Structure formats: structure tokens, C-alpha cells
Amino acid sequence: MPLQIVRKDITTMKVDAIVNAANESLLGGGGVDGAIHRAAGPQLLAECRKLGGCRTGQAKITGGYHLPARYVIHTVGPVWRGGSHGERELLVSAYRNALELAVSHDCHTVAFPLISSGVYGYPKEQALKVAVETIEAFLQKHELTVFLVIFDRASWAVVEELFADIASCTGEGHTDGREKQ
Numbered sequence: 001m002p003l004q005i006v007r008k009d010i011t012t013m014k015v016d017a018i019v020n021a022a023n024e025s026l027l028g029g030g031g032v033d034g035a036i037h038r039a040a041g042p043q044l045l046a047e048c049r050k051l052g053g054c055r056t057g058q059a060k061i062t063g064g065y066h067l068p069a070r071y072v073i074h075t076v077g078p079v080w081r082g083g084s085h086g087e088r089e090l091l092v093s094a095y096r097n098a099l100e101l102a103v104s105h106d107c108h109t110v111a112f113p114l115i116s117s118g119v120y121g122y123p124k125e126q127a128l129k130v131a132v133e134t135i136e137a138f139l140q141k142h143e144l145t146v147f148l149v150i151f152d153r154a155s156w157a158v159v160e161e162l163f164a165d166i167a168s169c170t171g172e173g174h175t176d177g178r179e180k181q
């Protein structure tokens with residue numbers, strides 16, 4: 001199953017790489033970033049300090065330390081500023097660059113949070129659509145299993161709504177490789 005949408009805590013995912021929705025400093029923050037740093041331990045921050053930050057839409061890779069995942073891929077999604085400031089392109093670029101980095105490090109399984117949909121304010125439904133479309137486009141050309149990891153109740157409600165729409169449009173349910181668990 002190349003793309004699966006699951007409701008979990010990303011820090012528990014036993015995959016080759018988990019993706020962190022970081023900020024440009026790469027020095028830790030709240031939300032999923034804070035959770036990943038807490039679970040990985042202080043060595044993660046020590047490695048991040050050497051990276052010199054990361055621009056929005058770009059990605060950098062570190063070890064996973066105490067996480068079950070071998071790597072953490074840090075990417076920076078855009079802050080939502082109304083939608084006319086290149087937010088979509090930057091979000092697509094964040095997913096794509098993280099996926100490219102995963103492939104270049106020989107990862108076969110990768111887990112993403114819903115980037116930008118928390119503190120950065122990207123509307124959840126749009127954030128979910130960008131995530132699914134970008135990951136699926138990438139999977140047309142690469143052998144990879146990707147998990148989109150949903151954590152909070154509000155985001156999960158959006159997943160259920162979006163899948164209900166897909167089901168009612170096609171009349172076929174979830175037959176395109178996406179799976180809710």
C-alpha cells in the first residue's frame with residue numbers, strides 16, 4: 001500500500017525516516033517538532049545545531065537517535081498568510097524535497113505529519129489535499145511506502161470528510177491506494 005493515512009503519534013513510527021515539520025532555525029519548537037526532539041533525545045538538537053537552519057520548502061536529514069526511525073528529515077512548511085503568498089508551492093516543495101532526500105538515503109518507508117497545519121495555520125483540508133496529491137504524484141515514479149500520520153482529532157475529522165467526498169464522487173470508496181486505519 002504506497003500511501004496510507006493513519007492516526008498515530010509519529011514518534012512511535014517504525015519506519016526508515018520520519019519527517020519533522022520544523023521551523024527555519026531547526027533548533028526545535030512546539031507541536032510535532034517538540035515531540036520529535038523529546039523522543040529522540042538531546043543528540044538530535046546537537047546535530048541540528050550543525051546544519052545552519054533550513055529555508056522554507058527545503059529539507060535536511062539527521063539521525064533518529066532514540067526514535068525507532070533511522071532518520072529524521074526536517075522540512076519547513078510555509079506559514080499561512082492567506083494563500084496568495086506562494087504557500088501551496090512551498091508546501092508542495094517541502095513534501096517533494098523531503099521525499100527526494102528519503103530516496104537518496106535509501107529509505108523505503110517514510111512517515112509525514114500534516115505539515116503546516118498546526119501553528120503555521122494552513123487550512124487543514126487544503127493541507128491534506130496538498131499532502132496527498134504531492135505524495136501520490138511522487139509515488140508514480142518511486143518505490144516507497146509513505147504514511148501520512150494524523151495526530152489530532154480535528155485533522156482526523158477532515159480526513160474522514162475528504163474520504164467521504166472521494167467515495168461519493170467515485171462511488172468506489174478508497175480504492176486508489178490510500179487507506180485509513
Ligand code: ADP
Nearest residue numbers: 009010021031032035116117118119120151152
Ligand atoms: P506547523 O508549524 O508546520 O504547523 P505543528 O507541529 O504545529 O507544525 O503541526 C503540524 C501537525 O502535526 C498538526 O496537525 C499537529 O496536530 C500534528 N502533530 C503534533 N504532534 C504530533 C505527533 N506527535 N505526531 C504526529 N503529528 C503531530
